[in-house]
Amino acid sequence: MKKLILPMVALLLFSFSTDTLKLTDDDRKLATKHLMETRDHMAKVLKGLTEEQLNFTPEEEAWSISGCVEHLAISENAFGGLIQKTVAAGPNPALKDSLKFKDDQLMGVIVDRSNKVKTAESFEPSGKFGSHEATVKVFMDKREEHINYIKTTEDDLRNRYCNDLPFGTVDGLQVVIFMAGHTERHVKQMEEIMAHKLFPKGK
Numbered sequence: 001m002k003k004l005i006l007p008m009v010a011l012l013l014f015s016f017s018t019d020t021l022k023l024t025d026d027d028r029k030l031a032t033k034h035l036m037e038t039r040d041h042m043a044k045v046l047k048g049l050t051e052e053q054l055n056f057t058p059e060e061e062a063w064s065i066s067g068c069v070e071h072l073a074i075s076e077n078a079f080g081g082l083i084q085k086t087v088a089a090g091p092n093p094a095l096k097d098s099l100k101f102k103d104d105q106l107m108g109v110i111v112d113r114s115n116k117v118k119t120a121e122s123f124e125p126s127g128k129f130g131s132h133e134a135t136v137k138v139f140m141d142k143r144e145e146h147i148n149y150i151k152t153t154e155d156d157l158r159n160r161y162c163n164d165l166p167f168g169t170v171d172g173l174q175v176v177i178f179m180a181g182h183t184e185r186h187v188k189q190m191e192e193i194m195a196h197k198l199f200p201k202g203k
Helices: 002-019 025-046 065-088 093-098 103-111 132-152 172-194
Strands: none
Touching (some): 025 065, 025 132, 025 172, 065 132, 065 172, 132 172
C-alpha cells in the first residue's frame, strides 16, 4: 500500500506546484518597466500637440496621431481580454519548448516598423471614444489596470501559453510584453508623422 501512496502523493504535489508558481520579482519588474515606459513615452509625444497636429495625415488613407491613439486604446482593451483568456486556459508546461522568442527578442520584433502589418477592421480608428482627450483616458485607465495586475497577480503567467498572436506561441507574460511593444511601435509611428515635412507647426 505504501508503494502506491507515495507516487500518488508525489503526483498530487507536482500537479499542485505547476499550477501555483508565481511570477518572479524580475518578471514583474520587466513587464512593469515596459508598460510604464511605453505609456510615458506616448504621453510625452502627445504633450502640447494642437488639434491640427493631432489630425494631420501624411498621405491618403494613413492614420493621424489621434488615429494611432485610438488604435492603441482599442488594442489595450483587447490585450486585456487576451491575457484573461490565456490565464483561463490553465497551465501547459508541455508548450514551453514551443516559444519562438525570448523576451528581449519579442520586444524588438514588435517595435521594428520596417515590417508593416495591416490591422483588422475592428482595430481601425473610427472616433468611437469621442474626443482625443477621452480616447487618451481610455488607454491610460486600461494601462493602469494592467500595471496593477502585473504588480499583484498570483497567476502563473510563465506557465500559461497563447497561440493567438501572428508569429507563434508566447507565454502569458510575453503577451504583456507584446502589448507594451505594440504601444511603442505606434508611438514611433506618431514620431514619424511629426517628422513629416508638411506636419503643422505648433503654436
